[in-house]
Amino acid sequence: MTRWTSVACLVFLVLGLPDASSAQDRSGWSVSGMAGISQIRDEDETDTFDGNSLGLAADVEFRFTPNFSLGLGLFSLGRADDTFDGVDTEISVRGFSVFGRLIHPVSDTVDVYGRIGAATYYVDIDPGSVGLADLFGEDAVELGFGIDFGRQEKLAYRLEGRYYNGGKDETGALILFGFNYLFR
Numbered sequence: 001m002t003r004w005t006s007v008a009c010l011v012f013l014v015l016g017l018p019d020a021s022s023a024q025d026r027s028g029w030s031v032s033g034m035a036g037i038s039q040i041r042d043e044d045e046t047d048t049f050d051g052n053s054l055g056l057a058a059d060v061e062f063r064f065t066p067n068f069s070l071g072l073g074l075f076s077l078g079r080a081d082d083t084f085d086g087v088d089t090e091i092s093v094r095g096f097s098v099f100g101r102l103i104h105p106v107s108d109t110v111d112v113y114g115r116i117g118a119a120t121y122y123v124d125i126d127p128g129s130v131g132l133a134d135l136f137g138e139d140a141v142e143l144g145f146g147i148d149f150g151r152q153e154k155l156a157y158r159l160e161g162r163y164y165n166g167g168k169d170e171t172g173a174l175i176l177f178g179f180n181y182l183f184r
Contacts, residue, residue, distance in 0.1 A: 026182060032059045032158055034178030038077040040093055043169040051080020051091065055174040066105055073097045077172045093172060095121030097142050109151040115144035119164055140166035148180055156180045
């Protein structure tokens with residue numbers, strides 16, 4: 001975890017540098033919706049669950065300055081199948097997060113950013129009788145990076161990667177593509 005925290009701090013320092021572009025004012029409320037590939041992974045002493053699925057995310061945020069925003073997000077790592085402790089198991093993970101983004105406007109149409117937050121997630125396990133419910137935590141650190149590109153006056157495309165590090169050796173990851181809409 002300390003390695004990922006160090007990488008995140010370095011990214012945030014670089015992205016927080018003043019930009020040299022004449023980027024337009026993009027402050028205010030925005031909403032984003034994205035879909036992509038997800039991974040759910042859990043390791044314990046006896047077995048590893050590792051499944052992939054379709055992931056979804058939606059965020060609402062307020063951009064205070066050209067370089068900083070705060071927001072709330074919903075995410076789903078989807079449903080993934082694997083064998084866990086010898087039992088064919090389907091797990092679905094969904095949750096919400098509070099996050100900050102440090103943004104570096106590269107030009108009038110492109111922003112790159114780093115994201116850090118705290119997430120709470122819920123796990124549904126099928127079959128629920130396999131005794132796995134107590135293996136999954138509820139809180140995670142959220143780290144991410146991304147790019148907004150092709151920005152028009154209010155709409156931009158978004159490509160983003162996210163990593164969730166939960167307790168008890170649980171991790172999740174998303175690679176997402178979608179849009180960001182700025183309200184003015």
